[in-house]
Amino acid sequence: MATTRLIPMHVIKGQTVAHTVHERLSYAINPDKTNNGQLVKAYGCEPETAAGEMLLCKKEYETYIGRSEEKKSDIVLYQIRQSFKPGEITPEKAQEIGYELAMSFAKGKYQFVVATHTDHAHIHNHIIFNSTSIDHTQKFRNFLGSSEAIRKISDKLCLENGLSIIEAPKQGPSHYGKWLGDKKPLSWQEKLRQTIDTVTAQKPADFDTFLKLMVESGYEVKQGQYLAFKAGGQQKFTRLRSLGEGYSEEEIRSAIFGKTVHTPKAKRPYRKNPDKINLLVDIQAKLQAGKGPGYERWAKVFNLKQMAQTINFLTENNITDYETLVEKTKAATDRYHELSQQIKEIEKRMTEFTDLKKHIINYAKTKEIYTAYRESGFSAKYFESNTENILLHQSAKQGFDSISSSKIPSMRDLQQELKTCWELKKSTFKEYSISKKQLKESLTVKSNIDHLLSQNTENRKEKQR
Structure with missing residues (x-):
């Protein structure tokens, strides 16, 4: 599984832009954390000279717009922190996923460096990209929902590589390594479903190829009366028939041979305010209990919505009088x-x-x-x-x-x-x-x-x- 976080990197207090860029990148590409620099990869620049090349891009941007941006904005870099579950991924694969994440999010418009750190139990990526575009004509603007967009890209890449995901990692000031475990881990059944989804999406030629791809994804296969799979670290085999609709051996065979289409198990969408009928608020009683004008306005709107849903219920059920x-x-x-x-x-x-x-x-x-x-x-x-x-x-x-x-x-x-x-x-x-x-x-x-x-x-x- 992987958690992500987008962090705007401001000018260090009391320091220059140049010092800040050098300091941030030096921490990321530290040889002691990146297997002597072997786990560092860059785009639009070289890892060793990334700081200088990014600063040159910023100078060209200032020339292009005809003024200095140092005083207007102190965000000089952006960092994506991507952390993986301990024991689930190799450093090389983590760097590959981190590079794909950076390319997909930045769309090749910004220089970036991907540094994979192995100095903690959880392997994690520091993806640092320049706030100024490569063609020095624009700056990256942190838009509403950017963190969510990064998370979705990361989750997609994890699923494609047979890794588990955390659906809603907590964002906050705590260290990103602590996010792992904030959410209940996926069950073996859900992990197997996701792997089957990924493998069937590769359109295997036949069922034997499907089984081969499952083995390559880290699963042991048991063929008998019931087909079952067991992942590394799992104690017991999981039968396909226990995964629910769309995941039986017959259904998967049918999808592979083009008779049907395999559809991943739909997740129930989270709805903060589900459409359901609630009891009306007794506004007068609440006002007498000390509620103010703001509550009264809210309660009136709430009651109107509930009455609309109440009338819809009566109409849908053909109820035209109180006795009915x-x-x-x-x-x-x-x-x-x-x-x-x-x-x-x-x-x-x-x-x-x-x-x-x-x-x-x-x-x-x-x-x-x-x-x-x-x-x-x-x-x-x-x-x-x-x-x-x-x-x-x-x-x-x-x-x-x-x-x-x-x-x-x-x-x-x-x-x-x-x-x-x-x-x-x-x-x-x-x-x-x-x-x-x-x-x-x-x-x-x-x-x-x-x-x-x-x-x-x-x-x-x-x-x-």
Whole structure:
């Protein structure tokens, strides 16, 4: 994974522009940090003379515009810091990705130096580019969203090279190496999905080529009843069928042979203010509680939006009168409780099957010991030496006596019953989730309508008085 940060580099206090440029670049290309200078690469200049060439470009820019920029702006360089997860990448690959990032972001218009540092546990790049363009006709302007643009480019490059990413690294004054870990790392399943996305994007000729590319991406392949992959450092194999829709062996084969198109698993977009119906704000009560005019203005706008969404709900559900709303709300409530009860009953049955399965296993495992105990005339000495197994056997027999059916099911039948219950629970829970959402919307809409009706009643009484 890689985190990025764009840093404007100002003139060092009390120093000149020339001193600042030399100082910043000297730190970046320090031989002790860059494997004796082998991990330094430049564009539009030479690493050894980069400071002088960048300063010359700045002089030509001043000549071009006819005035000095030193007093107008003290930003002389920009730096992109790109940090990688420890143990996930080599210094050479990190420098290659850093150079591609700089070229993609600066579009070849600005001189830059990429210095890959290996003096910390996390390999990281210092990408320093000149604030003045190579053709000395313009200066780089740090636009709104530039950090986000850099992050997206970096993430794309990481995914193309089979590396994990952090979706939203924190920006702030803390050292950039500490960003790693601010976000929960990607699961093995998500890493495998991303690698499959990258490999299928290369359009392998056949399935064997696909498997070869997966091996080259660092995965071990296990082919049997179910195709599975294991990354370096991973303890267990991950089956393709566990990755969800679009990632089964059949679906990948179909995409490779051009029958279908492989679509990466869509991520749920983050929405700060999702479109949902909320309860109306009681403005008068809030004002009496001490809220000011600013809150009143906000609350009025908020209530207008919520009423618009409330009306949309009524229109979409063809609700034209209050009685219909009450009926639909009651129906949603009943359905929600019905599904909730169904899930509880399924879970209870699954618990019974699980307990019965445990009893069958314990009974079979301890049968010979209990037979010997019985043949010994229930010897106290034999009981002391085999207490645990004898108690397990007796507990299993009591469990069998408690079941309603006289016939104890086989382990195969029991496994099938558990599988059936699990599938039923999944399908019921989907319907339950939808029902829960519908109930919440109905209750909120009804509360909003009740609030409006009560306000209208109060207003009529006030007018009558």
